[in-house]
Amino acid sequence: MKLTLLAAALTVLSLGACNTKKETKAEGLADSTKIVSLSGAISEVLAGTGLEKNIVGTDITSNYPESLKAKPKVGHNKNINAEGIMALQPDLVIGIKKDISPALAAQFKTAGVKLLLVDQEFSIHGTKHLISTLTDSLHVKPKGDSLIKVLDADLAKVKMAAKKPKVLFIYARGAGTIMVGGTGTQVESAIKLAGGQNAVTEFPDYKPLTAEALVKANPDVILFFDSGLQSLGGPDGVAKIQGIKETNAGKNKKIISMDGELLGSFGPRLGIAIQELAAKIN
Incomplete structure (x- = not known):
């Protein structure tokens, strides 16, 4: 149990100069919690776990499922404007750790907006880690486990040729x-x-x-x-x-x-x- 709590704390780190309790402790989401997602992969996880209704804005790479296209866009995930995000009055901003600069993180901190950052590695393990970290932090782990089971089933259907083109x-x-x-x-x-x-x-x-x-x-x-x-x-x-x-x-x-x-x-x-x-x- 202690190890689980420690892992959850470590994955909810912002890039601010100092880490406050508000930035590092994920709490259960209320139905009214407003989220801005700064990654297409993150947006898909949120939608897949029933949290699409909480999304009030996304980056321009968040276009699946189709309904996300109607959400307000705040720019590309590698060139985010804090003012555009703050105009949506979010309670929580979620992004990929390497895409969020310390200066941008500091702006969210000053505004009192919670920031949840996750790592992304371009591999099967990295994708599963992103899903599990995000869903654990948002307290929807069973739904995250279901997404991973579907991912495994899809990967099992891949048919590769003997010779590598x-x-x-x-x-x-x-x-x-x-x-x-x-x-x-x-x-x-x-x-x-x-x-x-x-x-x-x-x-x-x-x-x-x-x-x-x-x-x-x-x-x-x-x-x-x-x-x-x-x-x-x-x-x-x-x-x-x-x-x-x-x-x-x-x-x-x-x-x-x-x-x-x-x-x-x-x-x-x-x-x-x-x-x-x-x-x-x-």
Whole structure:
């Protein structure tokens, strides 16, 4: 029991200069508790545990379930404006620890708003940890356990090929912004879980796409977010990018795309995302 209470206290830490009882102790939620969620994955967990009715605002990545699109948006989770959040008069703000700066945390503290921050790791374990930490802190653990059981069942349905195809993820926002994904990204983690391997391992994060790097990587599959593929004019537009036709993916017309929020959120739908990606790359 003591260990359980200690774990709960440690997971509800803010990034303020000093930790007060208000910031570090999660209490049972009243029906009137107003929540602002600053992560699509967190919003999905809240909705999946019956707390969607308490959400009064979200970041722009919180679009599932569909009903969340109608909630007021407070910006991107990596560029949050405190004033927009405070205008919603929340009782509790929930976010990913690495996305909340000390300055932003201090603003919430000064305003007397409780802040609950959780870690996020882009892995199966990380997703389960996010769900369990969040639901434990909000005192809806049985519902969190149910979400994890569904996640396990979804992951069990993933069908991977014996040979690992080389997958290149390209992030695009029109022809003027085309980046290639290196190591350490959430998309790379998803590719590996789906039975593929990252075609680019020479650098971390993202770098501008060049024809030389594309040909050198020679992916078997090229992966986009749906929005990115559309911004380039679909597969026909991608085929016009210099170097594409020289790759195995270009020759075999193996250009695929997925919903970006589904693929990258690493929330309760992770198993569904990996099922879809595995089917498409294999």
